Amino acid sequence: MRTLPVGDRALLVELESGADAEALHAELLRRRAAGSLxxxxEIVPAARTVLLDGLDDQAGLAALLPGWEVAPPRADTGAVVEIPVxxxxxxxxxxxxxWGVSPEAAVRIHRAVEFRVAFCGFAPGFGYLTGLPERYGVPRRATPRTSVPAGSVALAGPYTGxxxxxxxxGWQLVGSTDAVLWDPDREPAALLAPGTRVRFVPRGGA
Incomplete structure (x- = not known):
C-alpha cells in the first residue's frame, strides 16, 4: 500500500491488486458506517487505487491506513441487483x-456467478464487475467495434460489464439486457455502484 497526497484534502491509495482495492473500499465503507472513519x-475506487476526497486530516489518515487489517469483502454484504439478460x-x-466449453455451458458458468461492482468508469453507469474465476478471463477484441449497442453484456480480462x-x-459481447444502467432523472442515476452485488438472470427464455 502506498498513499499519495492529492492537493490539500485528498489522498490516493495505491494497492498491489484489484482485489486489494476492493477489500480496502469495503473496509472504508464499513468503518464509515460504523462512525470510525x-x-x-467521497470514496472513489478504481482498478488498483482508492481516492479519498474531502479529508480534514489528510496526513493523519495516511499514517493510519498501513496499520489496518483489511479482509476481503464479505460475500453477503452490499445491495443485490438482478439484471435480466x-x-x-x-x-x-x-x-x-x-473457455473450452459449449455456448450453453458458457451461459451456465456466467449466470452461476454472483458478481460485485469493483469500480465504475469508462462511461456514466458502466460498472466493472468481478467474480469470474481467473481462468475465464478473455482478451479484448483485436479490433474494437465502432458501435456497441446499449445494454450489451460484455467480457474483457477479469471483468464483466x-x-x-x-x-x-472492444469487449467481447455475450448478451443483452433492457435494464437502464444510467438515468439522470433517477436517484441514484447509476443502477450499479461500487460494492453492489450483481446477478444475471434469464430474460425472454434465454
Missing part, C-alpha cells in the same frame, strides 16, 4: 471456445 466526502451476443461462441449507452468498444 475520519470525515471524508438474453445470451445472444455475437461473441458468445468465441468466448465459449476460449454492461454498456449503458451505444458507444465504441
Amino acid at each position: 475520519p470525515p471524508v466526502r 438474453r445470451y445472444d451476443g455475437p461473441d458468445l461462441a468465441e468466448v465459449a471456445s476460449a 454492461v454498456y449503458p449507452r451505444s458507444s465504441p468498444g
Whole structure:
C-alpha cells in the first residue's frame, strides 16, 4: 500500500491488486458506517487505487491506513441487483471456445456467478464487475467495434460489464439486457455502484 497526497484534502491509495482495492473500499465503507472513519466526502475506487476526497486530516489518515487489517469483502454484504439478460451476443461462441466449453455451458458458468461492482468508469453507469474465476478471463477484441449497442453484456480480462449507452468498444459481447444502467432523472442515476452485488438472470427464455 502506498498513499499519495492529492492537493490539500485528498489522498490516493495505491494497492498491489484489484482485489486489494476492493477489500480496502469495503473496509472504508464499513468503518464509515460504523462512525470510525475520519470525515471524508467521497470514496472513489478504481482498478488498483482508492481516492479519498474531502479529508480534514489528510496526513493523519495516511499514517493510519498501513496499520489496518483489511479482509476481503464479505460475500453477503452490499445491495443485490438482478439484471435480466438474453445470451445472444455475437461473441458468445468465441468466448465459449476460449473457455473450452459449449455456448450453453458458457451461459451456465456466467449466470452461476454472483458478481460485485469493483469500480465504475469508462462511461456514466458502466460498472466493472468481478467474480469470474481467473481462468475465464478473455482478451479484448483485436479490433474494437465502432458501435456497441446499449445494454450489451460484455467480457474483457477479469471483468464483466454492461454498456449503458451505444458507444465504441472492444469487449467481447455475450448478451443483452433492457435494464437502464444510467438515468439522470433517477436517484441514484447509476443502477450499479461500487460494492453492489450483481446477478444475471434469464430474460425472454434465454
